[in-house]
Amino acid sequence: MAIAELTLSSKNYSSWSLRGWLLCRLAGLRVVEKTIALDDPENRAELLLLSPSVLVPRLTHEDASVWDTLAIAEYLHELYPNVGMYPADRIARAHCRSVSGEIHSGFANLRSALPMNLKVRHARFPIFSGAKPDIDRIETIWAECLGSYGGPWLFGEEPTVADAMFAPVAQRFLTYAVPLSATSAAYCQTINSWPLMREWIEDARNEPEEMAELEIEF
Template sequence: MTATLYIGNRNYSSWSLRGWLLVRLSGLEFQDQTIPLFTPDTKAQVLAVSPSGMVPCLHHGRVVTWDSMAIAEYLHEQFPQAGIWPRDPVQRAHARSISAEMHSGFADLRRAMPMDIHASKRGGTQSPEVQSNLRRIEQIWTDCRTRFGAGGEFLFGAWSGADCMYAPVVMRLHSNGVQMNVTTQQYVAAVRAQKDTAEWIAAARSDPWVIDWEAAARAGVAPVAQRK
C-alpha cells in the first residue's frame, strides 16, 4: 500500500513533526507532502486531504488517519514490533499517559513559545503559567529518565512514540534558550541529535516561508506566512 503523510511547514508545524517522527519510527515507507500553513489557501488545501482541516494526516492505502495520537495508535497496531510504545505494560501505560498529557496540555507554553526551530531567542521573563508548564515538563522527563531510561538516551531508554510527542517541546526550549536541570539538558541534546530529528531540523532550514510571531502578537493579529 502507498502511504502519504501530509504535513505543514517543517520550521513551524509542531504537530507535523510529531506525526513525521512517528511514521519514521514505525518503518512504514512513505512520502511526505507539505501544505504551507498560515496562508490564505491553507484551510482549503488541508481540508482536501484531512477531514479535520488539520495536519498531520496519514493516508495509507484506503485508511486515512489524522491527529498525532491517532496516528501513533494506528502505527502501533500495524507495526507492533517497531517500538512506538514500550513492550513493558507499566512503561507502555506511562508512555501513553505522558503523551496524552502533552497532546491535551501545556497550552500556555505553546502560546508563549510557538515552534520556530531556527529562531535564536535568549532570556526573557516567563509568566507563572509558562513556568508551571516548564516545571511539569522537567518533572516528566526527569522521572522517566530516572525510572525507565537506563537502556538509552531517551525517556524509556530506546527512542519511542513518547519522545516523538515531546520533540517539538525540545525545539521550543532550545530556540528560546530555556535553562533547565542537567538531565533535561542532556535529553534535549539527545533528541536533537537523533537521526530522524536531525534530518527534520536540517530540512527546516530550507523552509521557504517565514512567520514573524512577535510582530503578529504586537499587532494583535493572526500570524501570516510570507516567502523568504
C-alpha cells in the first residue's frame, strides 16, 4: 500500500487526531505522521473547542487531501473495501455508519466537560449535569451494539470504524472515573487494551508538557 501523510495535533489532547490515526491503521495504510506545532492557532482552536471546523487530522494520499474523520473513513473504505473497516452485512454496516455519525456530530457537553487527557487518571471527578444525558446516550449505543453483535467490539469480533470513533470517549470515561454499567466498563477496557490504543497512549505520554494550561481553559 502507498505511503501517505497524516497531519496530527496533540496525541495527548486531540480526540480527532486519535480517530484519524486509528482509521488509517484499521485500513492498513502506512502513513508518515506530521505533527502541527502546539502553538499553531488552528491547533489550539481545535483543542479548546473554539472552532467548529478544523483541518486536523488531514490525510494526504495520492493527490487527495481529506480532513474530516468520517470523510477519511469513507475514503479508506473506498480504497480498501475488503479490510473490514465496516461490517460486511448491509444492515450492520448502516448501523455502524449511523452511530459513527452520531459521535462525530454530537455530544458537545461531554466534549467540554471531559476533555481528553491521556496522561492523567482521576479517582473521582465531578461531572457537569449537562454531560450526563450524553453519557447515558453513549451507554445506550454501546449496549445495543454489544448486545446485537456479540462483542467484544461494537460490531462483533473485530474493530471497525465505530470503535475508532468511540475510542476517545472510552478513554475519557477512564480518565475521569465515570460511573458506568458493567457492559460499558468492559468495553472501555477492550478499547484500553487495544494494541493500537496502547501504542498511541505511549506516544501521548512522551509528548512534551507544553499545553498544561488547556485543562484550565476548557
